[in-house]
Amino acid sequence: MKIVIIGASAAGISAAKTINVSEPETEVVIISREDSVHSRCMLHKFLGHQRDAKGISFIADDFFETAGITWLNNTTVISLDPDKKTVTTHDNQTISYDKLLIATGAGYFIPPIPGLRESKNVYGFRDLIDAKLLDRECQTAKNAVVIGAGLVGMDAAVALLERGLNVTVIEMTKDVMSLQLDHQAAAAYQKLFKEAGAEFILEDKVVSVDVNDVGRGTTIHLASGKAVPADVIVIAAGVRPAFNFTQGSGIKTNQAILVGDDLKTNIDDIYAAGDVTGIAGIWPNAMKQGRIAAINMLGEKLLYEDRYALKNTVNFYGLTTLSLGNINPEPEENCEIFIREDRHNYQKVVLKNGIVQGVIMQGDIGGTGFWQYLIKNKIDVSDKNKDVFGLSFADFYDLDQQTGEYKYAV
Amino acid sequence: MKRIIIDREKCDGCLNCNIACISAHEEGSNFYTVNLQSPDAETRNFIKFDAGKGYLPIFCRHCDEPECVLSCMSGALEKDPVSGHVQYDENKCAACYMCVMNCPFGVLKPDKKTRTKVIKCDFCDDKPDGPSCVKACPKQAIVVKEVNL
Structure with a gap:
């Protein structure tokens, strides 16, 4: 059997690894646009010159050779034919498959703001290609503007600050990382970034960009009337699943490739995993989807059930935060909010009818992994009869006598 | 594979496993010389106490x-x-x-x-005489066993 995987990031590599371990005799071909395998979560380490391209890889140097996998890099798939079971690449190769996995991820989105898309010095911060282009700009640029203060924008900002640029972050909402943090937790990061030299313009938005005669954006105009000078612009205003090449193939999409719980598309023998499915844009989930899609392509029937995606960790300037679930409930949701603070920690737990809805743990996040289990499995903690901050796995402690593994007693 | 099998009923909460773990990761130290105040002193295993259930060992x-x-x-x-x-x-x-x-x-x-x-937990780098926490447990509440996957 021959399995073709399009994409060599979390989902694609995880699938390839799974196939290689379970059925090493299966022929695997991976096609990727880039000539390196790297973790996009470490791009800021590359741009900040703390690691080189090899240093942000998440596989062994000899992964493809050892696993006997054919890797077609610098190769873009432009179309696919489900009847002939082939994909066609930009350089006119036709590659046949028995099973196909689409793991092409997502691409950054440039909002249709006058001057922004036209500017040649606007970059996303998504792939190593983007980071390399930004790296070149950093050699001459003085003023950098980051549009969007989500995790990606903050990653870009931390690297640009590391390179000694003047960094201004522009954000529409009133806080940085507003999906992950509440006002107080966000303020702690904002303070650290300011100490490192960053400027923030919050609750404002870009209305236009002046483009000079060589096509570079020079001044960013905001709704408030402010104008910010820019030598280089990073856009971090969200991503869109990348599946242009499936046009005309009959694969059902709705802003993402639609898959069932078995991660198969509407067409037999074609599966999808990772950001391209729109299920959960986060590394651990993409890895798990890649693994499950691979097992299903090998003929098993495993279902992807771990759809819980409202989770993240943040680590900037040594301040760590765990964020899970609904952390900023509206008053009409009638949630109970518990807060505990000391000099080094800010902790918030959102409860409703004994079920944990959301958690922020800022400061010491050691041993906090159990919270995700409680939230995604909607476990009632009201019968524990204790301070919610005192909860741990010990309150649900059980052991499988045969394997010695832990399980939850609920 | 080898796994540290837990018999929680036997655990007395003496925390020898914690000290053994910290010591195993502080080069050249032993039970008597380990510096528990060092900023590097970190245990990889934990004993929780529950009023109803008693001591609950939490190990990787x-x-x-x-x-x-x-x-x-x-x-x-x-x-x-x-x-x-x-x-x-x-x-x-x-x-x-x-x-x-x-x-x-x-x-x-x-x-x-x-x-x-x-x-x-690094399983004490698979040393032939086993993980230090297991050796330090006076109650055999934790023992290394071969488990089938």
Whole structure:
């Protein structure tokens, strides 16, 4: 059997690894646009010159050779034919498959703001290609503007600050990382970034960009009337699943490739995993989807059930935060909010009818992994009869006598 | 694979396992000389107390399907196909702490001093005489056994 995987990031590599371990005799071909395998979560380490391209890889140097996998890099798939079971690449190769996995991820989105898309010095911060282009700009640029203060924008900002640029972050909402943090937790990061030299313009938005005669954006105009000078612009205003090449193939999409719980598309023998499915844009989930899609392509029937995606960790300037679930409930949701603070920690737990809805743990996040289990499995903690901050796995402690593994007693 | 099997009924909460773990990761130290006040003093195993259930040892299971490995975006955490143990490469780790978030049993933690690495059981590097916590347990509440996957 021959399995073709399009994409060599979390989902694609995880699938390839799974196939290689379970059925090493299966022929695997991976096609990727880039000539390196790297973790996009470490791009800021590359741009900040703390690691080189090899240093942000998440596989062994000899992964493809050892696993006997054919890797077609610098190769873009432009179309696919489900009847002939082939994909066609930009350089006119036709590659046949028995099973196909689409793991092409997502691409950054440039909002249709006058001057922004036209500017040649606007970059996303998504792939190593983007980071390399930004790296070149950093050699001459003085003023950098980051549009969007989500995790990606903050990653870009931390690297640009590391390179000694003047960094201004522009954000529409009133806080940085507003999906992950509440006002107080966000303020702690904002303070650290300011100490490192960053400027923030919050609750404002870009209305236009002046483009000079060589096509570079020079001044960013905001709704408030402010104008910010820019030598280089990073856009971090969200991503869109990348599946242009499936046009005309009959694969059902709705802003993402639609898959069932078995991660198969509407067409037999074609599966999808990772950001391209729109299920959960986060590394651990993409890895798990890649693994499950691979097992299903090998003929098993495993279902992807771990759809819980409202989770993240943040680590900037040594301040760590765990964020899970609904952390900023509206008053009409009638949630109970518990807060505990000391000099080094800010902790918030959102409860409703004994079920944990959301958690922020800022400061010491050691041993906090159990919270995700409680939230995604909607476990009632009201019968524990204790301070919610005192909860741990010990309150649900059980052991499988045969394997010695832990399980939850609920 | 070899796993530390827990018999929680036998645990007296003496915390010898904690001290043995800290000492095993402080070079040249032993039970008598280990510096528990050092900022590097970190235990990889925990004993919780519950008024109803008594002492509850929480030790890395080197799970059959390790959530920490699946969440690792740097390749620092890998399940060794031969030993079955989840190994950690500090040099690859980018301290994103997705593994801390994803361990359902709350075993993993960032290092206290620098927040640049993860503190995780390394099975004492598979030394022939076994993990130091097991050797230090006076009650045999933790023992190494071969388990079939």
